[in-house]
Amino acid sequence: MRPLAWVTLLGVAMVLVFLLSIRLGSVDLTTGEVFRAIRGEGDLNVRRIIVDLRAPRAVMAILVGGGLSLAGAVFQALLRNPLAEPYILGISGGAATGAVLALALGLTASLSWALPAAAFAGALLAIVLVLRVASTADGGVDVRVLLLAGVVVGAFFTACMSFVLSISDARTVRSTVLWMMGSLAGSDWRTVLMVTLYTLPAVVVLVGLARPLNLLAIGEETAGYLGANVERVKRVAYVLASLLTAAAVAATGVIGFVGLIVPHGVRLLVGADHRVLLPLSFLAGAVFLTLVDVVARTVLSPAEVPIGVITAFVGVPLFLLLLRHSLGGRPGTGS
């Protein structure tokens, strides 16, 4: 298929899963009721369910799924390593530690924005720490060191979290563990707005960096000869992809797998041209997480399955199938 056809297909799919996501839920509503609620008519409680609960949640799934997936695609290009994703680089560990500290210190009881703010601060701390370590004397960034430092910093943050949890009371442990499993349940329009403010500009700039990222994928030296400002591209792309991750973790907790599985899946389908890969990764991630969330909140209704469980249960078999398939048909499609 041509790239444009893929974009159209996934764009339509995104609209469809959005509609599906506000159509399905724990409370049975008819399609007519849903449309009346969208137009602002009908029963007040139905309107609340559609407008205040399902719609922001669907938008959040699109933003977070797309953001994490795009961030993964960028990290893989940047580090020329198929394992690279937000979670391996210590960013989500930093964000989670910030959030856990906020919960344990009881800051979240009085300040509703304390948790996202703390998560964000933790992510920034991880980013700065890892970038500092990986900076070379001439102002460049060593990607091998970046990856290693990310893994180590991530492990350190995990230890910090375990320590905080071990000295916390049962209530804090419970709320923290729930938060760490990741969920879109807390999505309201205010958090959606916050995540949008971080996600949209980052997505636009990162997609705009597709050409230099293509060059980087060939090799840093070649990219330099071909006119790319290698170090600046690396730095800007790294910071923006990290911000995408931080915003997502701050809003929804830790949702793994998306940044790894989706970009690789897209790469297997359309190849490694970042001009196509990046926008498609965002769209595919959005569609994937929205669908996963529909499953997560309907399959055991009224209870919700942690969304990370479904991303793994749905994503991993799908991904393995794609891997197997691509081995047969098209060898050599790594980044």
Next chain:
Amino acid sequence: MRWSVNWFLVATLVGCDAIPGEQAPTGADDPEASRASYPLQLVDDAGARHTFEAAPGRMISLVPSATEALLAMALDDRLVGRTDYDRMPELADLPSVGGGLQPNLEILVSLDLDLVIRFAGGSDLATAQRLTELGIPHFAVQPDGIEDVLSIIRDLGRITGASDAAEALLSEIQIDLDDVARRVATLSNPRVAYLLGGDPPWVAGPGTYIDELIALAGGRNVFDDLGPLYAPVSMEALLDRDLDLILLSNGLPEPPPLAHVPSAVLPASVEIPGPGLGQAARDIARLIHPGAFDERSR
């Protein structure tokens, strides 16, 4: 004579807002009390101030102990939903909102509620915030100690306009608590720990109703120096505390952690700090001081 002692105790336990000037708990059908109660101003356990203009008609309780209290006050008809943990037959036909922490908001909205009783504390801040945003009134309770449980019963009674039922329930509980306290008053205090399970085992510390029930039942909670309400302790600490009796949470796998210390399993009902508090005190006291309950005459 006994009555006045009981009411004094209730008043001390529950705090200053307890029934000033009321002489007997059987002042039940006094119209003055029910007329004076609305609009009613109450501060909940999360520190939020609430004004109730009338008794809420459609309610749900996300807190099992509060649910039990409402049922004990015969307010089943007000409840229009339940959690997965409420397994009482009276509620079996009601729709469930899932767990009491992070309940399903869609179903909560669809129930068209006048009031949600929810957990206070940091476990589930998101729910409180979302309920406020969705315009659903919510009242937070935190049933940690005996006093908390009793004041929750009193608050629920006032909110629902069933103060008389609440006071009757409170006096029943108090009779039980007093009776237990009287029976064990002169006996020695064995060293007791309450284990919730886990490895290393979690125990109940100070501030918990279990700790207070153990004290009331004539025992001494050896972990009354614990920092948080409930926390895990090492096996070494357990050995070191020189226990006389281990109380085990219902449903724990055998065998008990220390073979040389006698242990007893508490009935499941003890684990919900609600209207069954008096019976729970009796159950615990029976395990600590079996002799005190032998002769019927006392």
